[in-house]
Amino acid sequence: MxxxxxxxxxxxxxxxxxxxxxxxxxxxxxxxxxxxxxxxxxxxxxxxxxxxxxxxxxxxxxxxxxxxxxxxxxxxxxxxxxxxxxxxxxxxxxxxxxxxxxxxxxxxxxxxxxxxxxxxxxxxxxxxxxxxxxxxxxxxxxxxxxxxxxxxxxxxxxxxxxxxxxxxxxxxxxxxxxxxxxxxxxxxxxxxxxxxxxxxxxxxxxxxxxxxxxxxxxxxxxxxxxxxxxxxxxxxxxxxxxxMRLQRLPSVEARRRRNADLYLRLLQDSPVRAVPERQHEYNTWSTFRVEAPDRDRLAAHLRQAGIQTAMHYPVPIHLQPAAAGLGYKAGDFPETERQAAHTLSLPVHQSLGAEAVARVAEAIGSFYRQG
Known part of the structure; x- marks a missing residue:
């Protein structure tokens, strides 16, 4: 691809x-x-x-x-x-x-x-x-x-x-x-x-x-x-x-939330981890992020299957060249750095149908079944 x-x-x-x-x-x-x-x-x-x-x-x-x-x-x-x-x-x-x-x-x-x-x-x-x-x-x-x-x-x-x-x-x-x-x-x-x-x-x-x-x-x-x-x-x-789009936003949100809910159900037995919506939250899911073992190879596998993903964000701000003068170093924020190494964002936009979401979930499952 x-x-x-x-x-x-x-x-x-x-x-x-x-x-x-x-x-x-x-x-x-x-x-x-x-x-x-x-x-x-x-x-x-x-x-x-x-x-x-x-x-x-x-x-x-x-x-x-x-x-x-x-x-x-x-x-x-x-x-x-x-x-x-x-x-x-x-x-x-x-x-x-x-x-x-x-x-x-x-x-x-x-x-x-x-x-x-x-x-x-x-x-x-x-x-x-x-x-x-x-x-x-x-x-x-x-x-x-x-x-x-x-x-x-x-x-x-x-x-x-x-x-x-x-x-x-x-x-x-x-x-x-x-x-x-x-x-x-x-x-x-x-x-x-x-x-x-x-x-x-x-x-x-x-x-x-x-x-x-x-x-x-x-x-x-x-x-x-x-x-x-x-x-x-x-x-x-x-x-x-x-x-115009503000009037259409409830439909956009509903479809994004439907896609996120479907991901959460289909991926619940897979090695990837997503943080579900909690009782006190209403999440509009501008992105759907998962923590994935062997993240980079999974992204490559999905790309070969015709599925585009994104990484938000693989290099934390404190490790960017522009932040060098702020005095931070690797290891200062361990949870941020751990997530940065494992987080992958899956397509969740409103134009996706249930079949496309299921295809993404199946492709993720096939990657881990292959070892």
């Missing part, structure tokens, strides 16, 4: 577009033809719809999930030199955003559920700690009860990286609504996805929301430039597409 299109792709945006058909064409036309191409009227409509979906007072749309993290932290008052505790098993954007605003990332190891370990967070707190940035990986929400308790006890901000978890819940509360700010991405790989980059920040704090609105557009206000800001506006076309 090398060099050919996989029969079961990890992500199938073409299938999504084909299913949407005329609805996608109408959204694109709406985003272009009303003339408000940068920060147009559809952006405000989208912000209101997202706020209603999350049950939060304020949503501010920006140009990417990374900008959501950066502007969210700046607006919340995180300053150069402040320390922000975050896990090292995330996509690099979470740590990069901390560095870009001049703050200092301090890593805390993860638990066996792939999310940051609250006990490790508590141990990492120091005199310069200003905030905790939990990352809701793959749609699974972190233990926000414990993280909230720790933050309150130490007077810390909580910056939720909910880029992979729009629609997910913890104790019936939406991801991104627990902290000072919740930061989301609408990158094409996400469940609520645009046709390009985009993101947004959710907050209950009106002053923070107002500041993000200024910061995303050079810091300008009707009375002048209050502070030097950025260029981080969501364009009208993305807003139009996201409004």
């Amino acid at each position: 090398s060099g050919t299109v996989p029969e079961i792709p990890f992500l199938d945006l073409a299938a999504q577009a084909a299913e949407e058909g005329e609805a996608l064409q109408a959204a694109l036309a709406r985003g272009v033809m009303d003339g408000g191409w940068v920060g147009g009227p559809l952006v405000a409509e989208l912000e209101a719809a997202l706020a209603a979906a999350l049950g939060t007072p304020h949503v501010v749309a920006v140009s990417s999930g990374t900008d959501a993290l950066m502007l969210g932290m700046v607006a919340a008052g995180i300053a150069p030199g402040d320390e922000v505790i975050t896990p090292p098993n995330s996509f690099v954007a979470s740590t990069a955003a901390i560095r870009h605003i001049g703050a200092v990332p301090v890593f805390a190891d993860v638990a066996d559920d792939i999310n940051i370990d609250p006990d490790a967070v508590a141990r990492a707190i120091g005199p310069r700690t200003r905030a905790i940035m939990p990352v809701h990986l793959g749609g699974r929400v972190c233990d926000m009860d414990r993280i909230g308790e720790i933050a309150q006890a130490h007077g810390l901000l909580v910056i939720e990286d909910a880029a992979q978890a729009f629609g997910s819940k913890f104790q019936d509360r939406a991801a991104g609504t627990f902290g000072t700010v919740g930061c989301f991405s609408t990158h094409p790989a996400k469940n609520l996805n645009g046709v390009g980059d985009g993101g947004f920040v959710a907050t209950a704090d009106a002053a923070i929301a107002d500041r993000i609105r200024r910061l995303r557009s050079h810091g300008t206000t009707p009375s002048g430039v209050v502070e030097f800001g950025f260029v981080s506006r969501l364009d009208n076309v993305q807003a139009a597409v996201l409004l």
